[in-house]
Amino acid sequence: MNTRANTNKIWQSLIQPTQQRLESIEIRRPKTARFVCRVIPASCPFERDIRFFDRSLLHVPPLCKLNPFYEQLVLLRMKSLTYLAQACSQGMKNCC
Numbered sequence: 046m047n048t049r050a051n052t053n054k055i056w057q058s059l060i061q062p063t064q065q066r067l068e069s070i071e072i073r074r075p076k077t078a079r080f081v082c083r084v085i086p087a088s089c090p091f092e093r094d095i096r097f098f099d100r101s102l103l104h105v106p107p108l109c110k111l112n113p114f115y116e117q118l119v120l121l122r123m124k125s126l127t128y129l130a131q132a133c134s135q136g137m138k139n140c141c
Contacts, residue, residue: 060113067117070124075132078125085122 072078089107096102109115 072124072128078128081125
């Protein structure tokens with residue numbers, strides 16, 4: 046059990062600087078905001094329903110939450126969308 050706790054501490058110490066860096070990014074340009082919106086999907090691209098004709102055979106759940114940077118990436122996308130909503134005089138569809 047102690048080994049598992051140590052492994053978790055080591056893992057957290059390795060990923061925490063990247064998490065903090067992602068959280069500290071500020072969106073200041075529309076071009077950057079549009080890029081972030083294009084690169085970070087709004088929903089998990091891995092979630093699937095595998096169907097055969099009209100029958101659902103298998104559901105693959107969203108795997109994005111397994112990503113240790115998931116929350117920071119969602120926050121970055123939200124910052125970008127907020128920036129575009131405030132900075133663009135056009136509708137959101139024209140910005141993203």
